[in-house]
Amino acid sequence: MIRKKAFMVAGTVAGIVCAIFFASGARPAHAQTVPTANAQTSAASSTDCGITPASLAQINVIENDPTLTPSQEVVQELAMRKQLIIQAITCAQSDIRSLQSLLSAVPTSTDAERSIKSQLQGRIDDASNFYLLELGKLGGAGIAGTKTIAGDVLAWREGTYVPLEGQVGDFILWAGNQQLFATAQERMTETQQAVSFIESASNNADLQSVFNAAYASFETAKNGNSAAEAGLQQSLPPDQTLVLIKQSLDALQETYQQFFKVSGIIQNLLPQ
Amino acid sequence: MKISELFSQFKRINPDPQYSEKSKRMVLSSLRETMPVRERGVMVFLRALETGAALVLAGFFILLATGGFSGNKYLAPVQYAVIDPSGLQAEAQAIDIQIRLANLDYSEVTSTAAQSTTPTISAVMRPLMAAGLGTASSTSGGTASSTSGGTASSTASSTPLTVDQALQALSQ
Structure with missing residues (x-):
């Protein structure tokens, strides 16, 4: 009796499992998973820090003040220069914190994304340490020393920080594209199935041709996307990586133009 | 025969004693076949599962x-x-x-x-020139701003500088 009951229950459960299978298999293949594009905020290499030409002119005023003795002049000018350099570096450190928070907010889902993000985070930490070291040098510096420190920081920013900033911007943009590529891949798979089904019923040259164009441009887009990923991993100059990102997006846009055409053809073929 | 007599004869109908004894034994023996505790637990579980599954399916x-x-x-x-x-x-x-x-x-x-690169250095230097800083030889922009009126000079001197512009001026 128990066995009979067990068979009945097993049958019912199997029915439910089948039902759930169909339900899950029938999830909306395209569930409007359009991601919100990441707002790409360019980190501020040109942030103003409250230093105006007037505040710099104070140095000139000290230099030309006839009431000051030469030693007083040196002491006051040195103090003024140090204060302004500290102000500039503090402002630059604030930029770094903004850059850090922008990067931290980027979601990662693949090993490649995590690796690039971690690499960039490490370089931002290095940048932060560089500023601390330069601030530390200010303590024992004379007027010539402060000029050297300002020149070193400026050169380092141009050679290291500005490219880093650009690379972080590229990564944020590229990471935002990945969901678009995933959605496009899903759509490509569905479209391919639909086209195959229709083609098996009756050959339609237009449909096949448009689908081939969509497929080709999507391959171009994916190649561009992979090249941009490699560019980010190899820390290529930011403008080079950006060109690759742009090319991949242009090709993806072209893919969607072809999807629109495929959709139109299929709608015409289907019974109204 | 009247119906009332017929009914009164029905009262006298008795089962066969042998059959009566046999059926009594069967009834009593079936009552003794109680289910083991474990099997009863399994039955309860299966019933609960069945009910739940039926509800989900419904x-x-x-x-x-x-x-x-x-x-x-x-x-x-x-x-x-x-x-x-x-x-x-x-x-x-x-x-x-x-x-x-x-x-x-x-x-x-x-x-x-x-x-x-160099072409925009003049743009960086212009406000500094207005403030009397920077090298006069860098570009003609400095000359232009130095010859401009006091109003333009005061506007330029209150415009905040970027980090790079400030560092550029402080390195000289």
Whole structure:
């Protein structure tokens, strides 16, 4: 009796499992998973820090003040220069914190994304340490020393920080594209199935041709996307990586133009 | 024979004593066949499972019947999403936004790159010149601003400098 009951229950459960299978298999293949594009905020290499030409002119005023003795002049000018350099570096450190928070907010889902993000985070930490070291040098510096420190920081920013900033911007943009590529891949798979089904019923040259164009441009887009990923991993100059990102997006846009055409053809073929 | 007599004869009907004894034994023996505790537990579990499963299945069919889930749409060979223009439009728009961001970023990056080259140094130096700092030989921009009126000079001197502009001035 128990066995009979067990068979009945097993049958019912199997029915439910089948039902759930169909339900899950029938999830909306395209569930409007359009991601919100990441707002790409360019980190501020040109942030103003409250230093105006007037505040710099104070140095000139000290230099030309006839009431000051030469030693007083040196002491006051040195103090003024140090204060302004500290102000500039503090402002630059604030930029770094903004850059850090922008990067931290980027979601990662693949090993490649995590690796690039971690690499960039490490370089931002290095940048932060560089500023601390330069601030530390200010303590024992004379007027010539402060000029050297300002020149070193400026050169380092141009050679290291500005490219880093650009690379972080590229990564944020590229990471935002990945969901678009995933959605496009899903759509490509569905479209391919639909086209195959229709083609098996009756050959339609237009449909096949448009689908081939969509497929080709999507391959171009994916190649561009992979090249941009490699560019980010190899820390290529930011403008080079950006060109690759742009090319991949242009090709993806072209893919969607072809999807629109495929959709139109299929709608015409289907019974109204 | 009257019916009343017939009924009164029915009262005298008795079962066969042998059969009566046999059926009594059968009834009593069946009562002694009680189920073991373990099997009763299994039965309770199976009943609960069956009831739960039946409820889930019923819910699923109710959803199906009321249109809460339309299987046809997904089981059809030509998937609905392929010919869904609104979905396509939304995805294409998201790509457009990214392209605009990329273009924006590109122009910023190129302008940053250009800033590091000499042609824009004059732009960096101009406000500093107005404030009496920087080298007079760098560009003609300095001469132009130094010859401009006091109003222009005061406006330039109150304009905040970027980190790089400030460092540039402080390195000289």
